[in-house]
Amino acid sequence: MIKISVEKKLDYLMESSRLDLTLKHLNIYYDKTINTVSKIDEEVEYGIRHFNSDNAEQFNDLIINSVLQSNLKTKVKNLVQSLSKPYFSRVDFKEDSVGEEENLYIGKTSLMNEETHKLLVIDWRSPIANLYYEGRVGEAHYECPEGIINGIISLKRQYSIENSNLKDYFDIDITTNDEFLQACLDSNADNRLKDIVSTIQAEQNRVIRADMWKPLIVQGAAGGGKTTIALHRIAYLIYTYEKTFTPDNFMIIAPNRFFLNYISEVLPELGVDKVIQTTYEDFARMVLGKKVKIREGYIKLGNIVNKSMTINKQEFSVKEISHLKSSLEFKDLLEEYIDYLEEAFLPEEDFKIYKFKLISREKLMKLFKEEYKHLPFKKRIAEMKKHLNNILKRNKQKLLDKIDLIYDEKLDQLRHKMKDCPERRKIFIKMTDERDALLEKIKKESKTLVNDYIKKIEYRKVEDYYREFLEKLLDSTEDENFLLKETCNSTINSIIQNLYEIEDLAPLLLLKYRIFGLDEKITVRHVVIDEAQDFSLFQLYMLKTLIGSSSMTILGDLCQGINSYRGIEDWQDVINHIFTEAKSTFLKLDQSYRTTVEIMDKASSVIEKLNDEKLPPAKPVLRHGDDVSIVELESYDDICRNISRDIDDMDSREYNSLAIICKTLEECKNIKKKLKQFNKDIILIQGNEKKYNGGIAIIPSYLVKGLEFDMVIVANGSKDMYSFDQMDVKLLYVALTRPLHKLNIYSLGEKSNLL
Numbered sequence: 001m002i003k004i005s006v007e008k009k010l011d012y013l014m015e016s017s018r019l020d021l022t023l024k025h026l027n028i029y030y031d032k033t034i035n036t037v038s039k040i041d042e043e044v045e046y047g048i049r050h051f052n053s054d055n056a057e058q059f060n061d062l063i064i065n066s067v068l069q070s071n072l073k074t075k076v077k078n079l080v081q082s083l084s085k086p087y088f089s090r091v092d093f094k095e096d097s098v099g100e101e102e103n104l105y106i107g108k109t110s111l112m113n114e115e116t117h118k119l120l121v122i123d124w125r126s127p128i129a130n131l132y133y134e135g136r137v138g139e140a141h142y143e144c145p146e147g148i149i150n151g152i153i154s155l156k157r158q159y160s161i162e163n164s165n166l167k168d169y170f171d172i173d174i175t176t177n178d179e180f181l182q183a184c185l186d187s188n189a190d191n192r193l194k195d196i197v198s199t200i201q202a203e204q205n206r207v208i209r210a211d212m213w214k215p216l217i218v219q220g221a222a223g224g225g226k227t228t229i230a231l232h233r234i235a236y237l238i239y240t241y242e243k244t245f246t247p248d249n250f251m252i253i254a255p256n257r258f259f260l261n262y263i264s265e266v267l268p269e270l271g272v273d274k275v276i277q278t279t280y281e282d283f284a285r286m287v288l289g290k291k292v293k294i295r296e297g298y299i300k301l302g303n304i305v306n307k308s309m310t311i312n313k314q315e316f317s318v319k320e321i322s323h324l325k326s327s328l329e330f331k332d333l334l335e336e337y338i339d340y341l342e343e344a345f346l347p348e349e350d351f352k353i354y355k356f357k358l359i360s361r362e363k364l365m366k367l368f369k370e371e372y373k374h375l376p377f378k379k380r381i382a383e384m385k386k387h388l389n390n391i392l393k394r395n396k397q398k399l400l401d402k403i404d405l406i407y408d409e410k411l412d413q414l415r416h417k418m419k420d421c422p423e424r425r426k427i428f429i430k431m432t433d434e435r436d437a438l439l440e441k442i443k444k445e446s447k448t449l450v451n452d453y454i455k456k457i458e459y460r461k462v463e464d465y466y467r468e469f470l471e472k473l474l475d476s477t478e479d480e481n482f483l484l485k486e487t488c489n490s491t492i493n494s495i496i497q498n499l500y501e502i503e504d505l506a507p508l509l510l511l512k513y514r515i516f517g518l519d520e521k522i523t524v525r526h527v528v529i530d531e532a533q534d535f536s537l538f539q540l541y542m543l544k545t546l547i548g549s550s551s552m553t554i555l556g557d558l559c560q561g562i563n564s565y566r567g568i569e570d571w572q573d574v575i576n577h578i579f580t581e582a583k584s585t586f587l588k589l590d591q592s593y594r595t596t597v598e599i600m601d602k603a604s605s606v607i608e609k610l611n612d613e614k615l616p617p618a619k620p621v622l623r624h625g626d627d628v629s630i631v632e633l634e635s636y637d638d639i640c641r642n643i644s645r646d647i648d649d650m651d652s653r654e655y656n657s658l659a660i661i662c663k664t665l666e667e668c669k670n671i672k673k674k675l676k677q678f679n680k681d682i683i684l685i686q687g688n689e690k691k692y693n694g695g696i697a698i699i700p701s702y703l704v705k706g707l708e709f710d711m712v713i714v715a716n717g718s719k720d721m722y723s724f725d726q727m728d729v730k731l732l733y734v735a736l737t738r739p740l741h742k743l744n745i746y747s748l749g750e751k752s753n754l755l
C-alpha cells in the first residue's frame with residue numbers, strides 16, 4: 001500500500017474541494033448558457049418562420065442571432081470540455097507590489113466566480129499563464145500590456161483530472177521532463193494530433209506567443225511539435241486579438257487534405273472553430289476562381305522518387321525544371337512580361353471624338369502606369385473609364401460650342417465676303433447642314449465613345465497569358481540554354497493538355513493578381529504554413545502578396561525537405577528575399593518529443609551523412625525504448641514474414657497504429673500483395689485519401705511527412721533503395737522519425753550505407 005503523508009492528504013482534500021467549487025460555478029454558468037441557447041434558438045426559428053425580405057430590421061436581427069447562435073454552440077462545447085477537466089495546473093504567485101499571494105488555476109478556458117468577480121480559472125493564453133510555461137519556482141516575471149510584472153512563484157502544480165475527478169497531482173519546477181510530459185509522450189498515437197496545453201515547453205511557448213505582426217520563421221526538429229504548436233499559436237492569436245479579428249481571419253496551409261484531417265481535432269479541442277484550413281493547391285484554385293487541374297504534388301514526387309533509382313537525364317531535368325519555375329528568377333522573368341503587357345495594354349491611339357483629341361495616349365499611359373500603378377490592370381481600366389467619362393462630360397459641351405462658334409465665324413465671313421445671292425444661300429445651307437451633321441455625329445459618338453475605347457482593350461484567359469509569356473521567353477532564349485527552353489516547351493505542353501504542375505500555380509496566381517486582381521477580397525490576416533520547407537520562394541512571395549501582409553508564421557524542417565529541388569534550402573533566403581520590408585523573427589525548436597532516444601539517434605546518424613551545417617540535429621527528450629532493429633533478409637517473402645510477425649506483436653505491445661513505409665508506391669503495392677498470404681488487413685495510402693483512422697497502413701516514404709505512428713517498419717532499407725543522394729537521405733530520415741515507440745528496419749540484401 002502506498003503511504004500518503006498527512007500533509008498530502010490535507011492538500012488533497014483542499015484540492016478536491018477547490019475542484020468542487022470550480023465545478024459548482026461551471027455548472028451554474030453552463031445552465032445559464034443553455035438557457036440563453038434555447039432563447040436564441042427560439043428567436044432564430046421565429047425569425048426564419050416569419051422572414052420578410054422587405055423588413056431590414058428583422059433581417060438584421062436574424063443575422064445577429066445566427067452569429068450569436070453559432071458562437072454559443074462553440075461556448076457550450078467548450079463548457080462541456082471544461083466540466084470534464086476545468087484546469088490542468090496551478091501557479092502560486094506573489095506579485096512584488098501586492099501583499100497577497102494568488103493561487104492561479106490554469107485551464108483551457110477562463111471561468112469567473114460571479115459572486116466575487118474573481119477568476120476561478122485562467123485561460124492558458126492569458127499573459128499571466130506564462131508563469132506556468134516559462135517561470136521557475138522562485139523569482140519570476142511575466143509581461144502584460146501594463147508592463148513587466150515581477151514576483152515570486154512558490155508553487156507549480158500539475159493536475160490529472162478525468163471526468164471531473166481529481167486523480168492525482170504533481171509539484172514541479174520547470175515544465176521539462178516532468179511526469180506529465182513523460183506520461184503524455186509514453187501514451188500511444190491517436191489517428192489525430194492532440195492538444196498539448198498542459199505540457200507546452202518554454203521554447204514552444206515562445207513560438208506560440210511571438211509577435212503576430214512580424215513574419216515568424218521556425219526551424220523545428222522532426223517531432224519538435226511544429227504542427228501542434230502552429231495550431232496552438234492560432235488559438236493564442238485568436239484569443240489575444242479577439243476584439244480585432246475573427247477566427248476566419250486566420251488560415252493554416254497544410255501539405256494535403258489527408259494531413260488536414262489528421263490535424264482537424266486540435267483547434268476544436270482548443271475551443272476554436274472556423275479557422276480556414278486549406279492546402280496551397282485549394283487556396284490557389286479559390287483565388288484563380290476556376291478548377292485548374294493540377295498534377296498532384298505527391299504523384300509528381302512519386303515519379304521522381306521512382307525514377308531516382310535509375311538516374312537518367314529525363315528525371316534530372318524534371319527536378320531542374322521544377323526548381324527553375326519555383327525560383328524568384330522565374331518570377332522576375334514573368335514580371336518583365338507583365339511590364340511588356342502593361343506597355344501594350346491600352347489602345348495605340350489617343351482618346352478622341354471625331355478628329356478632336358480629348359486626351360493623348362501618352363497621358364493615358366501615364367495614368368495607367370503611374371497614377372493607378374497600385375491596382376491590377378482590370379481595376380486600373382475601371383478607374384480610367386470613370387476618368388474618361390469625366391473628360392468627355394467636361395469637354396463635350398465645350399466642343400459643341402466651339403464647333404458652333406467656328407461655323408458662326410465661317411458664316412459671318414461668308415456674309416462679309418459675298419452679297420446675298422442664290423449662290424451664297426446655297427453655300428450657307430451647305431455649311432449649316434455640315435455643322436448640324438457634325439454636331440449630331442459628335443453627340444451620337446459621345447454616347448458610346450468611352451465604351452468603344454474600353455472595348456479595344458483585350459483580355460485573355462490567365463492561362464493564355466501564361467502561354468504567351470512562355471512562347472516569348474522561348475523565342476528570346478538562346479539555343480544553348482537548354483533548361484529554359486525545355487522548361488518553356490514542357491510547360492506549354494502542360495497548358496495545351498490543361499494539366500498543371502504545382503509550380504505553375506505561383507505564375508498563374510501572379511498573372512491573375514496583376515492583370516485581373518482578386519474576385520473577392522481575401523479576409524485572411526495571418527497565414528500559418530506548416531511543412532513550409534517544401535514551399536518555394538515564389539510560392540511564399542505569392543502568399544504574402546495575396547494576403548497583402550507579412551503577418552505569417554512559417555514552420556518547417558530543412559532536414560525533411562524532400563521537395564528541396566523546389567523548396568527552401570536556407571531560411572535566410574526567406575528572410576532576405578521575401579520579407580525584405582519587415583523584420584522577421586527566427587526561432588528554433590531543437591528538442592524532439594515524438595520518439596525515443598534510440599530511434600532519434602539512428603535517424604540523426606542518417607541525416608548527418610549529408611554533412612550540411614544548415615541541417616540542425618534534433619535533440620530527443622529523455623525517453624528510452626527498444627533498440628532500432630535492422631535485419632538483412634534475402635527475399636521479399638522473408639521480409640513479409642517478419643512484418644507479419646511484427647503485426648502480431650502489436651497487440652501485446654498495445655499499439656494502436658503501425659506504418660509500413662516503403663520508398664515507392666510500387667513497392668508498397670508489392671508488399672501489400674505479399675502480406676495477403678498472411679491474412680493481414682492493411683490500408684494502402686496513396687495520397688488521395690481524405691483520412692486515416694488508425695490501424696495498420698502501408699505508405700510510400702514521400703507521403704509520411706508530418707504523420708506519426710506507434711510503430712514503424714521500414715520495409716526495405718537496402719543499399720539499392722537508399723543511396724547518398726540528398727533526396728534518398730531525407731526520405732529515409734523522414735521515415736525513421738515517424739515512430740513514437742518502435743522502429744524495425746528490414747533490408748533486401750545488404751542494408752543501405754546510410755544505416
Ligand SMILES: Nc1ncnc2c1ncn2[C@@H]1O[C@H](COP(=O)(O)OP(=O)(O)OP(=O)(O)O)[C@@H](O)[C@H]1O
Pocket residue numbers: 181184185194196199200201204220221222223224225226227228229557560593594705706707708737
Ligand atoms: N510539449 C509537448 N508535450 C507533449 N507532447 C508534445 C509536445 N510537443 C510535441 N509533442 C508531441 O510530439 C509529437 C510531434 O509533434 P508534431 O507532429 O507537432 O511535431 P512536428 O515538429 O510537426 O513533427 P514533424 O516535423 O516530424 O512532422 C506529437 O505527438 C505531439 O503531441
